[in-house]
Amino acid sequence: MEPVIAWHTEHVYFNQLLGVLLRQVDLFHGGGQPNYELMQDIISYLRDYSDRVHHPREDVAFARLALRCPDLKLVLARLEQEHRVIAQAGEALSELIQAVIGGAVIRRAELETAAATYLVYYGNHIAKEEEDVLARAAKELTVEDWEAVRNAVPVIRDPLFGRDTADRYRELRRQIALAT
Ligand SMILES: [Fe+2]
Ligand SMILES: [Fe+2]
Secondary structure: OOHHHHHHHHHHHHHHHHHHHHHHHHHHHOOOOOOHHHHHHHHHHHHHHHHHHHHHHHHHHHHHHHHHOHHHHHHHHHHHHHHHHHHHHHHHHHHHHHHHHOOOOOOHHHHHHHHHHHHHHHHHHHHHHHHHHHHHHHHHOOHHHHHHHHOOOOOOOOOOOOOOOOHHHHHHHHHHHHHO
């Protein structure tokens, strides 16, 4: 697959997951009972795959692109910094949900704020990359650059959207199929 198409496809997947997460947060906001395990699976996946594979690869792509497109330097630096913010926000949200699953009483507003921060920040981040970066990367990056991007981290299979969904993500896969 063309690297930039694969890149875009991952964004589509991540947006689907954020959509499923948003529906759970809406349920919670409306006084209903969300599926906390499902929420936790979404964040676990995003932390396992996006924070460890997608974002490190992007960091390499951004560094290469910044050399070729000085006009993008600031945007790319911000996006790289956002990867760290997303990782932190994901960890904070994951800890809260884990606590709820474990039976702790968490203030409603605390969970809502953590979830909303994560959702909005992540959604805007992906939109910015789609808008400002992908087309330029497709135009400017060389075969060598893409190889460096691919080699940024050891190749691991995508445990949710890859050919074989890992057992732990089966229910999440089903929910995504229902939601899309
Ligand atoms: Fe990113
Ligand atoms: Fe991305």
